[in-house]
Amino acid sequence: DSGVTQTPKHLITATGQRVTLRCSPRSGDLSVYWYQQSLDQGLQFLIQYYNGEERAKGNILERFSAQQFPDLHSELNLSSLELGDSALYFCASSVVSSGGAGTGELFFGEGSRLTVL
Amino acid sequence: AQRVTQPEKLLSVFKGAPVELKCNYSYSGSPELFWYVQYSRQRLQLLLRHISRESIKGFTADLNKGETSFHLKKPFAQEEDSAMYYCALTGGSARQLTFGSGTQLTVLP
Numbered sequence: 001d002s003g004v005t006q007t008p009k010h011l012i013t014a015t016g017q018r019v020t021l022r023c024s025p026r027s028g029d030l031s032v033y034w035y036q037q038s039l040d041q042g043l044q045f046l047i048q049y050y051n052g053e054e055r056a057k058g059n060i061l062e063r064f065s066a067q068q069f070p071d072l073h074s075e076l077n078l079s080s081l082e083l084g085d086s087a088l089y090f091c092a093s094s095v096v097s098s099g100g101a102g103t104g105e106l107f108f109g110e111g112s113r114l115t116v117l
Numbered sequence: 118a119q120r121v122t123q124p125e126k127l128l129s130v131f132k133g134a135p136v137e138l139k140c141n142y143s144y145s146g147s148p149e150l151f152w153y154v155q156y157s158r159q160r161l162q163l164l165l166r167h168i169s170r171e172s173i174k175g176f177t178a179d180l181n182k183g184e185t186s187f188h189l190k191k192p193f194a195q196e197e198d199s200a201m202y203y204c205a206l207t208g209g210s211a212r213q214l215t216f217g218s219g220t221q222l223t224v225l226p
Contacts (some may be wrong), residue, residue, distance in 0.1 A: 003160070033214070040122075042218035043203065056213045106153075106214060108161040110182070 004109035006091050012115045018079040021112045023095030025072055030056070032074040033094070033106060034066055038087040049074055081116045088113050119144045121206050123217035130194050131225050138189040138220045140178075140204030147209040150180055150187040153200040153216070163204070164189075174198070194224045 005024045013019055025032050034046040045058035049068035060066075068074040078085060081111075092106040120143040130136045152164040158225060165173045167180040167187060177188045187204060204217040 010153075012130045035216075040218070042123075043216040045215060048213065058213055104164075110160055112125045 002115040004093050004107050004111035006089075006112050008107075008112055009110065010113050012116055012117060013081060016082055017081050017116075018077065019081065019114065021076040021078070021089050021091075021107060021114070023074045023076070023090075023091030023093075024075070026107050029093035029095050029107070030072065031094045031096065032068055032072070034060075034074070034076050036087045037111070038084075039088060041087075043090065046076070056073040077107055078107060078114070083116050086114055086116045096097065119148070119206055119208065119215045121204050121215055123202075123204055123220050126218070127223070129142045129222050129223045129225060132196055133193050135190050135223070136153035136194040136198070136222065138202050138204075138222060140189065140217060142185050142189045142204075142206050144185075144206060144208055146208050148206045150178070151205045151207075151214070152176070152178055152187075152189050153203045153205055155203070158198070161203070191222065195220075196224045196226060200220060200225045 004026055007022045011019055030051045033048045035043040036046055037043050046060040046067050048056040052068050065078050066076045088111045090108055090111045092108045093105050122141045124139055150167040153161050155161045165171055176189055176191045177202040178187050180187050201218045201219050201221050205214050207214045
């Protein structure tokens with residue numbers, strides 16, 4: 001499958017802990033985007049990387065950080081977890097860095113469901 | 118700041134009836150608007166974009182800058198149209214895709 005892959009699919013952890021979510025973009029895509037979807041919330045943009053560099057930042061908490069590696073996979077690190085961090089975290093990728101504009105269609109992964117107890 | 122509002126969380130129509138999913142946006146410049154769809158057990162995927170002026174699966178959406186709306190329409194709904202629909206916007210130097218909260222469409226037999 002050459003689509004966007006995210007691991008783990010499900011993760012249960014306790015408050016105060018730290019987790020890492022991983023995303024592999026589609027083959028050839030240079031941009032990676034992270035979104036958070038909480039209960040009753042739409043998709044909230046967190047951060048975008050393009051070819052290893054941070055390109056855009058949204059409503060990402062200071063407790064969260066991300067990076068994109070030379071092989072273009074990305075990791076989202078969530079630390080000092082709180083109950084409110086429970087959510088579905090989506091990764092998306094695109095060829096260009098335009099955030100979806102023009103021909104920059106975003107291709108989404110299946111998401112990582114994080115539950116903080 | 119850019120903002121997308123989808124006023125209906127849930128929408129049910131009968132098969133063969135017209136359907137309209139509402140989307141309003143707030144953006145000071147010239148936005149690009151999109152509809153993304155998520156069918157059951159599938160990934161979120163692009164349905165259509167306003168710059169293409171295309172009809173996909175019978176759906177169309179017209180950008181109305183005066184009303185700042187980008188409603189999604191289909192004249193005759195089908196059961197396979199049941200899904201979660203998200204309106205999204207991008208524009209300006211930020212180039213981030215901002216999503217609405219989504220509308221769950223159910224087409225009843």
